[in-house]
Amino acid sequence: MNLEPDIPTRKGAPETFTGDVYVDVIAARKPEPSRLNVARVRFAPGAHTAWHAHVQGQTLHITEGTALIGTRDGTVIRATPGQTVYTPPGEEHWHGAAAGCFMEHLAILEDGDDPAATTTWLEHVASEDYDRANG
Numbered sequence: 001m002n003l004e005p006d007i008p009t010r011k012g013a014p015e016t017f018t019g020d021v022y023v024d025v026i027a028a029r030k031p032e033p034s035r036l037n038v039a040r041v042r043f044a045p046g047a048h049t050a051w052h053a054h055v056q057g058q059t060l061h062i063t064e065g066t067a068l069i070g071t072r073d074g075t076v077i078r079a080t081p082g083q084t085v086y087t088p089p090g091e092e093h094w095h096g097a098a099a100g101c102f103m104e105h106l107a108i109l110e111d112g113d114d115p116a117a118t119t120t121w122l123e124h125v126a127s128e129d130y131d132r133a134n135g
Helices: 127-134
Strands: 021-027 036-043 052-054 058-064 067-071 076-079 084-087 093-097 103-110 119-121
Touching: 052 093, 058 067, 067 084, 067 127, 076 084, 093 103
Parallel strands: none
Antiparallel strands: 021 036, 036 103, 052 119, 058 084, 058 103, 067 076, 067 093
């Protein structure tokens, strides 16, 4: 057993996020057989991810604010603190804060066989799609 070292907060890259997003790693992948990754992700009002998919799926547990989670078929889930949303392997989706509030979630996922290919980042969410999700 050991106390894990603190990892500095990092700002979300503009290639993968719209708006101000901050990521705190809680659990980074350990040697095999572990594949677990957990991060606390904080979104400023209106901030959100680009479209993306995870090879092993992803679980989001909302801890603050109102989250919007959208899929390619136009489905949008509004989730609030204490709620958990699961996106299955390969499902293209985006998530972020509703327009009027900060949002924080825990992002929980497992690496794939190639950790570098665990998440496939795609294009940014169109402004009109984000606006419609806030509707």
